[in-house]
Amino acid sequence: MSRFFSFTRLRALLSKELIQMRRDRITFAMMLGVPLMQLMLFGFAINNDPKGLPAALVAPTQDRYSRAIVTALELTGYYRFTHPHASAAEAEALIARGDVSFVVTLPSDFGRRVDRGDHPALLIEADATDPSVASGAVSTLSTVAAEALLREKGIEAQARESAAQSLEVVVHRRYNPEGVTQYNIVPGLLGVILQMTMVMMTAMALTRELERGTMENLLSMPATPLEIMLGKVLPFLGVGAVQVVVVLVAARAIFGVPFLGPLPLLLLGVFVFVSSLVILGYLFSTVARTQMQAMQLTFFYFLPSLLLSGFMFPFRGMPGWAQALGELFPLTHFLRIVRAVMLKGADTAAVAQPMAALTLFAIGFAAFALLRFRRTLD
Amino acid sequence: MTDEPAIEVRGLVKRFGGRAVVDDVSLTVAKGEIAGFLGPNGSGKTTTIRLMCGLLTPDAGEGRVLGHDILTEGRAIKREVGYMTQRFSFYEDLTIEENLRFVAGLYGLDDARRAVSGTLADLGLTSRRGQLAGSLSGGWKQRLALAACIMHRPQLLLLDEPTAGVDPKARRDFWNEIHQLASGGLTVLVSTHYMDEAERCHRINYISYGKLVAKGTVSEVVRDAGLTTFVLSGRNVTRAAERLEGMDGVDQVAPFGNTLHVVGKNADLLRAAAERVAKETGCDLSPSETSLEDVFIQLMGKARDNMQ
Ligand SMILES: Nc1ncnc2c1ncn2[C@@H]1O[C@H](COP(=O)(O)OP(=O)(O)OP(=O)(O)O)[C@@H](O)[C@H]1O
Ligand SMILES: [Mg+2]
Numbered sequence: 001m002s003r004f005f006s007f008t009r010l011r012a013l014l015s016k017e018l019i020q021m022r023r024d025r026i027t028f029a030m031m032l033g034v035p036l037m038q039l040m041l042f043g044f045a046i047n048n049d050p051k052g053l054p055a056a057l058v059a060p061t062q063d064r065y066s067r068a069i070v071t072a073l074e075l076t077g078y079y080r081f082t083h084p085h086a087s088a089a090e091a092e093a094l095i096a097r098g099d100v101s102f103v104v105t106l107p108s109d110f111g112r113r114v115d116r117g118d119h120p121a122l123l124i125e126a127d128a129t130d131p132s133v134a135s136g137a138v139s140t141l142s143t144v145a146a147e148a149l150l151r152e153k154g155i156e157a158q159a160r161e162s163a164a165q166s167l168e169v170v171v172h173r174r175y176n177p178e179g180v181t182q183y184n185i186v187p188g189l190l191g192v193i194l195q196m197t198m199v200m201m202t203a204m205a206l207t208r209e210l211e212r213g214t215m216e217n218l219l220s221m222p223a224t225p226l227e228i229m230l231g232k233v234l235p236f237l238g239v240g241a242v243q244v245v246v247v248l249v250a251a252r253a254i255f256g257v258p259f260l261g262p263l264p265l266l267l268l269g270v271f272v273f274v275s276s277l278v279i280l281g282y283l284f285s286t287v288a289r290t291q292m293q294a295m296q297l298t299f300f301y302f303l304p305s306l307l308l309s310g311f312m313f314p315f316r317g318m319p320g321w322a323q324a325l326g327e328l329f330p331l332t333h334f335l336r337i338v339r340a341v342m343l344k345g346a347d348t349a350a351v352a353q354p355m356a357a358l359t360l361f362a363i364g365f366a367a368f369a370l371l372r373f374r375r376t377l378d
Numbered sequence: 379m380t381d382e383p384a385i386e387v388r389g390l391v392k393r394f395g396g397r398a399v400v401d402d403v404s405l406t407v408a409k410g411e412i413a414g415f416l417g418p419n420g421s422g423k424t425t426t427i428r429l430m431c432g433l434l435t436p437d438a439g440e441g442r443v444l445g446h447d448i449l450t451e452g453r454a455i456k457r458e459v460g461y462m463t464q465r466f467s468f469y470e471d472l473t474i475e476e477n478l479r480f481v482a483g484l485y486g487l488d489d490a491r492r493a494v495s496g497t498l499a500d501l502g503l504t505s506r507r508g509q510l511a512g513s514l515s516g517g518w519k520q521r522l523a524l525a526a527c528i529m530h531r532p533q534l535l536l537l538d539e540p541t542a543g544v545d546p547k548a549r550r551d552f553w554n555e556i557h558q559l560a561s562g563g564l565t566v567l568v569s570t571h572y573m574d575e576a577e578r579c580h581r582i583n584y585i586s587y588g589k590l591v592a593k594g595t596v597s598e599v600v601r602d603a604g605l606t607t608f609v610l611s612g613r614n615v616t617r618a619a620e621r622l623e624g625m626d627g628v629d630q631v632a633p634f635g636n637t638l639h640v641v642g643k644n645a646d647l648l649r650a651a652a653e654r655v656a657k658e659t660g661c662d663l664s665p666s667e668t669s670l671e672d673v674f675i676q677l678m679g680k681a682r683d684n685m686q
Binding site (some may be wrong): 006008009011012013015016019020023024212213214215216217219220221222223224375376377378 | 481
């Protein structure tokens with residue numbers, strides 16, 4: 001039996017952890033149920049390009065032009081006119097209360113001016129307290145409204161001609177041509193869900209022994225810090241594997257997320273990511289003295305990692321210092337891997353850098369945890 | 379090697395928050411000896427034991443346990459020592475058998491299966507081996523813990539109140555087993571609050587407020603205390619007790635059934651006081667052996683005086 005590492009001891013520690021994991025029914029169920037619940041909840045709920053937002057129409061004289069505009073706007077999918085006959089004062093109250101996201105105002109002489117060939121003005125007020133509400137809906141607007149009016153006047157051909165004369169800008173929405181939010185969110189959720197369960201569970205590893213008083217016994221027996229760490233984190237690799245399968249199958253079957261790259265590459269990325277997570281959680285548990293402290297540490301870590309990793313907001317859109325900070329989270333690198341492999345069909349070379357970063361994290365956390373491990377009860 | 383003591387520590391000091399909980403403790407336990415470790419609650423017994431098996435780092439002092447330096451060779455000590463914690467610290471969510479298997483695996487026992495089934499049979503727990511350890515009664519938890527820490531055949535047992543809450547029959551079995559193991563060369567350091575257990579030890583060490591204040595065989599400790607004891611008996615012992623309390627030369631007054639034990643350091647003063655009260659109350663007076671308990675109570679009182 002080696003001094004520093006023995007498989008017999010590791011096996012004893014592993015089987016003990018597995019038995020305890022199995023007996024803790026609620027935690028066990030949560031480890032498998034929570035990922036699925038979160039995936040469904042967030043996968044369906046989060047939408048960066050919201051559609052069907054409520055709108056009010058203020059049009060003192062309702063005629064065929066105003067109806068044409070309403071129809072055209074509704075056809076874009078962004079607007080849903082819940083209050084089609086609002087007065088200006090009512091509309092003001094509606095948008096202030098947040099009951100509608102848009103107020104479309106047509107002046108009373110709108111129809112007359114269109115017939116005269118003037119340039120009639122059309123006011124759209126958007127509730128931009130949440131900028132993402134306004135962006136998509138407003139960007140499509142000017143062409144839609146103009147075309148609607150021209151069509152209504154029966155000079156569609158002319159409209160197309162005039163459009164053709166102006167400068168043509170071609171935009172390709174690559175990797176996600178329809179701009180489906182789920183394609184971006186669901187692979188990211190894989191990372192977030194794994195991070196949530198893996199870090200939280202392993203952060204309890206040592207503090208639970210401390211709180212139950214079993215640490216004194218464990219430390220008085222000849223298990224080494226490395227064996228104890230492996231015994232604590234390895235079972236969670238198995239739990240992580242199950243979660244990965246659940247999330248990936250759901251991503252494909254329920255959300256239809258494309259899966260372009262090689263699966264083994266993705267799984268390798270997941271493996272390195274989960275390894276870094278469980279060791280990070282274990283590192284937390286060497287620092288914390290109680291389960292409560294471990295929880296607080298974990299949450300202290302979660303929020304910045306969610307906000308700065310590129311899960312919530314585009315990574316490249318953050319200021320330089322925030323990007324630098326973001327590089328410190330394993331989640332950031334994992335998101336690059338998972339999005340590149342699933343959506344872009346990236347090969348090994350394309351994800352080598354984030355892969356190396358994750359490996360370094362895992363090794364660094366492990367070294368730190370072994371240093372931090374207290375062999376005594378001091 | 380053979381004549382080297384199993385435990386030899388010198389000048390151990392452990393402070394918690396500036397307070398010396400173990401204060402300059404030196405202790406020697408010979409191989410094959412059963413050493414009792416006694417002292418009031420909070421006197422530092424558990425802390426001293428933890429220092430000796432490498433679970434706490436001393437702030438000062440040095441020593442060897444089974445020939446290994448306690449400061450640098452904790453790993454070697456852990457392999458050869460069986461430590462039974464005061465508070466049950468096996469896994470309550472594991473069964474009896476799973477706990478034993480875990481211990482057998484950690485010590486890398488060659489035939490773990492046999493060791494586990496043998497221990498279960500010795501305990502008489504074979505039929506209950508699938509029961510969760512947490513659902514055992516207090517006494518059975520103690521017995522399981524003891525069995526688990528001798529499974530790997532250690533050379534030194536550090537037992538922290540192993541018989542707290544254990545019934546008399548099991549306690550006697552336990553002590554018989556300890557003596558049997560000791561005759562086979564095992565060394566035992568056992569902390570206890572029971573006087574009868576102290577008397578079953580080869581030598582005892584008494585610690586008070588972190589200081590080792592008495593050591594030796596039971597008769598040596600009693601003799602060194604230099605106490606005199608009288609027993610009063612009769613119908614009026616209660617009144618006699620009231621009269622004796624606080625009299626010159628009377629250090630302890632303790633009723634035992636229909637008799638009254640009076641203990642004092644100064645034999646002449648004590649005799650004078652006891653004779654006067656015996657005459658007043660019509661009690662019979664006779665000299666008696668000083669018990670270990672009397673000595674300990676005396677030591678406790680003295681240590682408290684030192685603290686003030
Ligand atoms: N980790 C710790 N931090 C702070 N104080 C401690 C710690 N461990 C023990 N103490 C203090 O040290 C003193 C001695 O405790 P210890 O457990 O060694 O006493 P003991 O002799 O075993 O008592 P008992 O007979 O009640 O078991 C107590 O006052 C206790 O409060
Ligand atoms: Mg104690």
